[in-house]
Amino acid sequence: MPTAYAEPRDLRLRYPETAVEQGKGKSVVERVSRFTAEELRDLAEQRITQADLARAKGVSRMTIVRWLRDEPNAPTSKRTAVKPFWPWEVVAIHQNSAPYNRAHDHLRRVLLDDPLDAERQKKLRTWYSDLQENREVLAYDPDAPPTPWRVKHGGFTYEPRGVEDEDLIIRVPDPEWWTPERRDAWRLPKDLPEG
Structure with missing residues (x-):
């Protein structure tokens, strides 16, 4: 049974790697791209549609649109x-x-x-x-x-x-x-x- 809240797949918690960073008690949240370079290239070259990508990722097409707005390497619409x-x-x-x-x-x-x-x-x-x-x-x-x-x-x-x-x-x-x-x-x- 699916949960009511989607798991945030675009964030990754990274713990400090050195003793100096660990002493500060900080962790860093990195943004992870929701798309592979190949998916972005296929979108740009119109080999796949946003709807195809949405079905593959199990989200709505509007979710793909919102994700693409935040993606620096995303193809722009005409x-x-x-x-x-x-x-x-x-x-x-x-x-x-x-x-x-x-x-x-x-x-x-x-x-x-x-x-x-x-x-x-x-x-x-x-x-x-x-x-x-x-x-x-x-x-x-x-x-x-x-x-x-x-x-x-x-x-x-x-x-x-x-x-x-x-x-x-x-x-x-x-x-x-x-x-x-x-x-x-x-x-x-x-x-x-x-x-």
Whole structure:
């Protein structure tokens, strides 16, 4: 029968090794990694998922997520890796919208050189084409109403491209947010992904 409390497997009590240390009456608690180097490498290379690792260790996937936050050599998620380039705080209802997903796919392609699956590449290519043909940029306002046929739950809007938008994909309310690196990341690509 399992106990109500999980045994803390990540801490190890180490007793003083020399007579001098023993005289101080101190013991040291060392932090032990919950993951092997091979497990971290497999996660980073996407050979296993967090769910696979959770099943192997007999814990929930959320426990694995919490453990990874504390692990210095843990791979970062794609969303975490692109976060410095993401300009908006998007409310939960808008986080499953097509514009949100296409914008994240764009950053993954540009910043992480992430090979998207065929369906995502096709959607991203169509999105780029629509932005170019309609001369639009993507903007976000949590209070924006839904747009028929484009943005089911609102929040994201497509606005006419202005001279100030140059060849950027998005428009943000604060011009101070832009850095040269962010500008480069958000430019419409000259070569569209195959799809």
